[in-house]
Amino acid sequence: MIFFQISDQEESFDDLVYGQISYNISLNEGDPVIVKSDGYPTYHFANIVDDHFMNVSHVLRGVEWQISTTKHLLLYRAFNWNPPKFAHLPLLMNADGTKLSKRQGDVKISYYRENGIFPLALLNFIVHSGGGFSKDLQRHVKPKCYTVNELAEQNKY
Incomplete structure (x- = not known):
């Protein structure tokens, strides 16, 4: 398994629906697995790689994914990639x-x-x-x- 070392700092992003969101991912989870023991990537890792190489400019998804956005933004930063804009929609x-x-x-x-x-x-x-x-x-x-x-x-x- 490959883990992604996260920071224990609060990260902020601009949600196109909810405005400024700040969240410290380390308060609720440790370093996330990004490649499983079978060699396959987890959703969070595959998601940002796919979006980057498909040149996705905007991600629109349900508000239940808002908490994962910080993790995704940290992964984008680790690769030195520009992240898309995020909009989380009410369910x-x-x-x-x-x-x-x-x-x-x-x-x-x-x-x-x-x-x-x-x-x-x-x-x-x-x-x-x-x-x-x-x-x-x-x-x-x-x-x-x-x-x-x-x-x-x-x-x-």
């Missing part, structure tokens, strides 16, 4: 409070299309279920059905 939840999953049978675009849900209605449902748009900074504003162009104009990174 969409099922009615029972569990996380909505791509592995559930009814979470396919075809399901919504076959059940008569209009694309713009689905888009607005998702937008109003999450955050990160300037609309979320306005309090006491009635929900509105946004067009794709109106949403695109709200946040330009």
